Amino acid sequence: MDEKYFPEKIEKKWQQHWDQTKAFQVTEADPRPKYYALEMLPYPSGFLHMGHVRNYAIGDALSWYKRLQGFNVLHPIGWDSFGQPAEQAAIKRGVNPRDWTEENIAHMRGQMLRLGISYDWSREIAAHRPEYYKWDQWFFLKMFERGLAYKKKSPVNWCPKEGTVLSNEQSSGGVCWRCGAAVEKRELEQWFLRTTNYAEQLVADIKQIADTWPDKVLKRQSDWVGRSEGAFIDFAVKDTDKKIRVFTTRIDTIYGATSVVLSAEHPLIDELLVDSPLKEQVMTFAEKVKSAKAISARAAEEEVEKEGINTGVLAINPFSGESIPVWVANYVLIEYGTGAVMSVPAHDERDFEFAQKYSLPIRRVIERISHEQESIAHDPTHEDQSTAMPHAFTEYGILVNSGNWSGLISENAITTMAEHAKAKGFGEAAVTYRIRDWGVSRQRFWGAPVPIIYCAKCGVVPVPEADLPVKLPDNAEFTGTGESPLAGVPEFVNTTCPKCDGPARRDTDTMDTFVDSSWYFFRYCDPRNDSAAFDPEIAKQWTPVDQYIGGDSHAVMHLIYTRFWTKFMRDIGLVSFDEPVKRLLTQGMVTNRVEGTDDWKAMSKSLGNGVDPDEMIAAFGADAARLFVLFAAPVENELRWLESGIEGAVRFLRRVYTMVWRWHERLTNVANENGIETTAATRSLRRKTHQTIAKVTSDFDALHLNTIVAALMELFNELTDFNADPVSASAEDTFAVREALEALVLMLAPFSPHIAEELWEQLGHSGGLLKSGRWPQADAELAKQDELEIPVQVNGKLRSRVLALPSVTEDELRTAALNDEKIKALIDGHEVVKVIVVPQRLVNVVIR
RNA sequence: GCGAAAGUGGCGGAAUUGGCAGACGCGCCAGACUUAGGAUCUGGUACCGAAAGGUGUGGGGGUUCGAGUCCCCCCUUUCGCACCA
Numbered sequence: 001m002d003e004k005y006f007p008e009k010i011e012k013k014w015q016q017h018w019d020q021t022k023a024f025q026v027t028e029a030d031p032r033p034k035y036y037a038l039e040m041l042p043y044p045s046g047f048l049h050m051g052h053v054r055n056y057a058i059g060d061a062l063s064w065y066k067r068l069q070g071f072n073v074l075h076p077i078g079w080d081s082f083g084q085p086a087e088q089a090a091i092k093r094g095v096n097p098r099d100w101t102e103e104n105i106a107h108m109r110g111q112m113l114r115l116g117i118s119y120d121w122s123r124e125i126a127a128h129r130p131e132y133y134k135w136d137q138w139f140f141l142k143m144f145e146r147g148l149a150y151k152k153k154s155p156v157n158w159c160p161k162e163g164t165v166l167s168n169e170q171s172s173g174g175v176c177w178r179c180g181a182a183v184e185k186r187e188l189e190q191w192f193l194r195t196t197n198y199a200e201q202l203v204a205d206i207k208q209i210a211d212t213w214p215d216k217v218l219k220r221q222s223d224w225v226g227r228s229e230g231a232f233i234d235f236a237v238k239d240t241d242k243k244i245r246v247f248t249t250r251i252d253t254i255y256g257a258t259s260v261v262l263s264a265e266h267p268l269i270d271e272l273l274v275d276s277p278l279k280e281q282v283m284t285f286a287e288k289v290k291s292a293k294a295i296s297a298r299a300a301e302e303e304v305e306k307e308g309i310n311t312g313v314l315a316i317n318p319f320s321g322e323s324i325p326v327w328v329a330n331y332v333l334i335e336y337g338t339g340a341v342m343s344v345p346a347h348d349e350r351d352f353e354f355a356q357k358y359s360l361p362i363r364r365v366i367e368r369i370s371h372e373q374e375s376i377a378h379d380p381t382h383e384d385q386s387t388a389m390p391h392a393f394t395e396y397g398i399l400v401n402s403g404n405w406s407g408l409i410s411e412n413a414i415t416t417m418a419e420h421a422k423a424k425g426f427g428e429a430a431v432t433y434r435i436r437d438w439g440v441s442r443q444r445f446w447g448a449p450v451p452i453i454y455c456a457k458c459g460v461v462p463v464p465e466a467d468l469p470v471k472l473p474d475n476a477e478f479t480g481t482g483e484s485p486l487a488g489v490p491e492f493v494n495t496t497c498p499k500c501d502g503p504a505r506r507d508t509d510t511m512d513t514f515v516d517s518s519w520y521f522f523r524y525c526d527p528r529n530d531s532a533a534f535d536p537e538i539a540k541q542w543t544p545v546d547q548y549i550g551g552d553s554h555a556v557m558h559l560i561y562t563r564f565w566t567k568f569m570r571d572i573g574l575v576s577f578d579e580p581v582k583r584l585l586t587q588g589m590v591t592n593r594v595e596g597t598d599d600w601k602a603m604s605k606s607l608g609n610g611v612d613p614d615e616m617i618a619a620f621g622a623d624a625a626r627l628f629v630l631f632a633a634p635v636e637n638e639l640r641w642l643e644s645g646i647e648g649a650v651r652f653l654r655r656v657y658t659m660v661w662r663w664h665e666r667l668t669n670v671a672n673e674n675g676i677e678t679t680a681a682t683r684s685l686r687r688k689t690h691q692t693i694a695k696v697t698s699d700f701d702a703l704h705l706n707t708i709v710a711a712l713m714e715l716f717n718e719l720t721d722f723n724a725d726p727v728s729a730s731a732e733d734t735f736a737v738r739e740a741l742e743a744l745v746l747m748l749a750p751f752s753p754h755i756a757e758e759l760w761e762q763l764g765h766s767g768g769l770l771k772s773g774r775w776p777q778a779d780a781e782l783a784k785q786d787e788l789e790i791p792v793q794v795n796g797k798l799r800s801r802v803l804a805l806p807s808v809t810e811d812e813l814r815t816a817a818l819n820d821e822k823i824k825a826l827i828d829g830h831e832v833v834k835v836i837v838v839p840q841r842l843v844n845v846v847i848r
Numbered sequence: 849g850c851g852a853a854a855g856u857g858g859c860g861g862a863a864u865u866g867g868c869a870g871a872c873g874c875g876c877c878a879g880a881c882u883u884a885g886g887a888u889c890u891g892g893u894a895c896c897g898a899a900a901g902g903u904g905u906g907g908g909g910g911u912u913c914g915a916g917u918c919c920c921c922c923c924u925u926u927c928g929c930a931c932c933a
Contacts, residue, residue, distance in 0.1 A: 223928080248933060337933065342933085349849095642859080642875095647886095648874055649873090706860090706862090709873085710861090711871090793913085796913065838914095
């Protein structure tokens with residue numbers, strides 16, 4: 001053993017040991033209970049950044065903890081290796097995307113090895129390899145068989161900068177999730193997956209993970225699915241047999257409807273205006289709205305002013321029989337509900353604003369229920385039109401001016417009016433969702449080809465399973481024009497129809513890369529299977545994932561897709577549960593100061609505030625870098641990078657190293673006997689050791705990794721204070737030091753595994769931590785305090801302390817406090833009103 | 849605009865059910881050892897005060913013997929959603 005701590009030497013030694021002994025390879029044959037720890041698989045951009053390091057350090061800490069506790073821990077890694085940057089490299093620099101990707105993977109794998117992350121490398125996977133994406137295609141075909149994958153022409157989100165379609169999830173807020181460019185609407189024919197079929201389950205099953213996923217993620221998912229209860233109501237168009245169906249959550253306000261408003265894209269507009277003199281005007285308006293939306297009105301920061309036009313057509317309110325005008329307006333969305341609404345200005349903010357602008361009537365039909373207005377409640381014919389409303393009244397209340405329904409309260413009216421509509425055949429109660437089907441076609445090369453063939457005779461023909469994978473060609477040209485590069489490869493495009501053998505063409509789009517990541521952690525269970533995506537029996541042994549760790553940027557993308565995918569896999573019998581991930585941790589970002597400013601921003605090349613993990617490893621060692629990122633902040637918080645912080649981590653490791661170096665000879669020479677008495681000299685150290693074990697264990701279960709490191713430092717400080725001489729220490733002292741050092745080293749392993757392995761060996765154990773080490777057990781007796789220092793307050797202010805045994809009674813404590821010299825002096829001349837005694841905690845003397 | 853979360857030393861952050869505020873680390877100060885120190889070790893470090901003592905968890909109020917923690921109002925920050933009928 002060296003006298004001094006040389007991280008690079010130790011780290012290399014143990015990385016080799018782990019590799020040679022295949023230390024982290026696991027098998028299903030292992031009888032121990034399983035634990036599946038998973039970090040989000042990275043995109044192989046070429047270099048790890050500190051965000052990755054933090055992610056993997058957290059996952060690795062957990063993996064080590066569970067291993068030392070005796071679990072059979074699956075801790076795999078792979079590559080989300082399809083995607084835009086590889087294609088950009090191909091366009092800009094003419095490199096082959098496959099070569100570019102493989103080189104990046106090789107480099108990043110090296111970085112992970114240098115960090116010493118304990119992955120089972122035998123299970124490594126990469127999405128761009130045919131043996132993986134074959135199964136993306138297989139899943140697509142399964143969905144196609146069941147009608148869950150379908151093609152339709154529709155307005156889709158188009159990123160002009162990247163030249164491809166995006167899903168709704170990827171264009172949240174009207175901007176591209178990757179490059180931030182404003183998203184346009186384009187009319188294209190695209191493949192969609194029916195996520196809407198699972199909308200209800202995606203909301204309902206949240207209760208299964210409500211306690212173990214972060215609230216903010218569940219909230220966003222719930223909002224994204226956007227479940228809304230209401231009713232469909234048909235408004236007949238006057239003098240025609242046509243109907244306009246609207247969706248409303250407030251059927252109780254229907255007597256206040258003063259118009260029906262259609263979105264500009266509503267399909268009925270054409271039909272309704274066939275003979276209308278206003279046709280020209282309305283169509284011009286609708287076109288204007290559509291084009292404004294096409295250039296991304298939704299990406300604009302400010303609210304767009306409401307605009308509309310009266311079509312001159314009348315619709316009949318099925319409840320009141322009243323005829324009201326039909327308008328077309330820019331504030332009604334075709335994507336939601338039915339693309340048409342009944343406008344109730346008195347009880348909806350948007351309708352109110354619209355009505356004011358165009359001087360449409362505002363008719364109040366809901367009154368607040370209050371004591372002052374009790375007379376109104378008892379007088380259903382009450383009509384208060386005299387007072388102009390300053391705002392819409394959007395709360396529930398009591399119905400007025402609503403025919404026979406007046407006098408009902410909103411909650412009841414909503415139910416009974418929907419029932420009435422159904423009985424009369426002009427509507428029904430309904431649930432709508434905001435979530436849309438997942439558009440998966442991408443006009444790109446570097447993805448899994450959509451396994452579909454178009455035949456002039458047979459139409460849309462799925463590629464037979466036996467012909468999978470549909471492989472990417474090697475000779476595509478990358479022009480960056482926005483056309484799928486596959487379309488320019490005749491050898492790829494031209495094929496024969498699997499049904500009739502006639503000439504046919506392949507689909508030239510590839511699938512969204514989020515398809516790859518929707519099921520990848522099932523593949524880790526059975527990564528080399530070439531006859532199935534995975535063997536359900538094997539997957540059953542590992543899944544669901546026990547702990548998933550990643551950034552929260554995927555809250556409504558990856559994390560909703562993978563829940564959808566799992567439900568589909570359940571429905572085709574591959575898995576037997578509803579939710580793929582038991583527990584989710586969303587780690588905070590790693591930020592650094594932007595030079596010349598006071599801003600802390602996520603590290604990035606463009607801001608020039610990046611920190612290279614390799615440089616950190618070279619300067620301080622992987623162990624210190626990892627210890628620092630876990631110590632510096634709670635895992636879910638933002639982590640501000642401070643070079644001095646990592647120096648502190650090295651200092652700590654160096655001190656621990658030196659401590660072991662000073663003791664290792666004595667500890668290996670003096671046999672570790674059991675049954676050694678605790679002495680007055682060792683009691684305090686032994687207590688600290690066992691208290692620390694208890695605290696660290698419970699903090700691990702709560703994922704409070706930063707306070708664990710603090711606790712280990714406290715234990716070390718206690719060891720320093722113990723100050724026994726390694727040359728002449730008594731058997732009792734040696735025993736206590738050994739106990740403390742062994743516990744410290746074992747508990748340090750999840751944070752800084754290389755030095756822990758080295759020190760464990762120096763403490764006289766062979767074969768490595770996983771062979772000879774076990775997570776230490778806290779002895780509750782030893783952890784007990786044998787004397788308590790009880791604070792004594794007078795009128796709530798701390799004035800003194802008294803010493804007491806843990807077994808002290810309430811009366812004894814009261815007496816001790818009142819007899820304390822300082823307290824006596826303070827209560828002298830005052831009346832003691834009462835004395836609060838909290839057993840084992842505190843005494844408060846209340847005086848007057 | 850709507851919704852949610854959070855405000856604790858110079859900094860990152862600790863603090864069972866309301867019960868000693870500031871653990872641990874960084875930084876800073878002093879000292880030791882050193883040819884030297886951006887190494888190492890020791891001690892100190894919330895604020896005011898020479899001290900006794902007093903004041904302190906964004907601001908204001910409340911509940912309580914006792915509030916960082918619970919309740920109400922306000923301010924600030926961060927995040928999410930932004931015409932979802």
